[in-house]
Amino acid sequence: MSIDFLKQHAQTLSEFAEDTAARAAQNPQDPWLAIAADNQQQAASDALQHLSIAYAEEAGELVDLRLMGPRANGSISLDAFIKIADPLSKAWKAAAYRIRHGISEGRAGKEIADVLNLKLAGIASGSTRVLITGSSTPDLSGESLLQSTLQQTFRLLTAKNEEFYDAVDAVGGKAAHYLGDAIKEIEAAGMSAEFTWHALHEQYSWYGNSTEIERIKSLIAAATKPESYEEEITGDVSGITDTGKLELRTATGKVLIRFPLDLMEKVQHLSIAKHASLRVSTTKYWDVVGRKDVFQRLLIDILS
Numbered sequence: 621m622s623i624d625f626l627k628q629h630a631q632t633l634s635e636f637a638e639d640t641a642a643r644a645a646q647n648p649q650d651p652w653l654a655i656a657a658d659n660q661q662q663a664a665s666d667a668l669q670h671l672s673i674a675y676a677e678e679a680g681e682l683v684d685l686r687l688m689g690p691r692a693n694g695s696i697s698l699d700a701f702i703k704i705a706d707p708l709s710k711a712w713k714a715a716a717y718r719i720r721h722g723i724s725e726g727r728a729g730k731e732i733a734d735v736l737n738l739k740l741a742g743i744a745s746g747s748t749r750v751l752i753t754g755s756s757t758p759d760l761s762g763e764s765l766l767q768s769t770l771q772q773t774f775r776l777l778t779a780k781n782e783e784f785y786d787a788v789d790a791v792g793g794k795a796a797h798y799l800g801d802a803i804k805e806i807e808a809a810g811m812s813a814e815f816t817w818h819a820l821h822e823q824y825s826w827y828g829n830s831t832e833i834e835r836i837k838s839l840i841a842a843a844t845k846p847e848s849y850e851e852e853i854t855g856d857v858s859g860i861t862d863t864g865k866l867e868l869r870t871a872t873g874k875v876l877i878r879f880p881l882d883l884m885e886k887v888q889h890l891s892i893a894k895h896a897s898l899r900v901s902t903t904k905y906w907d908v909v910g911r912k913d914v915f916q917r918l919l920i921d922i923l924s
Contacts, residue, residue: 651706689810777799800837853868887919
């Protein structure tokens with residue numbers, strides 16, 4: 621249903637509810653009128669909630685978590701839901717902190733929570749569908765932290781083996797660990813999952829059946845103990861992407877360096893083909909599948 625229809629429907633039900641409530645107030649001796657007023661007010665509230673979810677979907681702010689299995693038949697035990705939702709929420713906040721500030725060690729805190737504004741929007745039909753909304757309002761850099769966070773977490777979930785370490789590095793080890801905890805709790809509850817994000821221009825989905833859950837768990841476990849160190853890299857800037865990476869051509873070849881949102885303004889002052897000296901944090905992962913070291917670099921500062 622279109623937003624225009626939902627908006628008109630909610631307005632009509634609200635007007636009916638207001639009219640019936642007014643008549644019920646004038647006729648306190650009529651209990652059926654009071655019951656009708658309560659029922660109409662509930663229907664109007666439900667319609668407004670559906671409209672709010674539709675607005676969130678249109679704005680790229682809606683995440684649909686579908687949990688499937690014998691224990692997810694339109695409801696879910698409170699304990700199981702908390703065990704899944706808590707690490708998932710922590711994963712999103714830790715990833716957002718990493719994307720904005722470039723580090724994983726700090727506590728996300730109220731700053732990140734306020735920007736993401738994650739809320740439980742409701743439970744929908746179809747196995748057990750949990751609807752979550754957030755705020756996609758851009759920050760001073762013009763970027764939406766919510767959308768950047770969701771894009772990178774879905775990228776982590778769907779990454780092939782050769783792309784996985786870059787995806788882990790984008791969200792940080794802490795976020796990957798929390799995401800792994802959420803997936804373990806889904807498995808422990810005897811369920812599979814389907815996560816969907818209705819982004820502005822496309823739809824992101826992850827289908828977490830038992831095979832996929834095992835794959836993600838194994839990859840995250842293999843990426844939990846990387847080696848990190850700082851170094852200075854010099855070369856000529858050969859590219860800056862809108863996905864938060866800059867490319868440097870050095871004496872030993874091309875180097876890709878991720879940069880956090882905090883440093884976007886500084887990065888925008890770099891010029892293509894110009895020499896630059898950068899302070900970076902380099903993380904070395906051991907790729908157990910390819911049996912090789914994988915290096916990921918994050919910009920700390922631009923020295924010159």
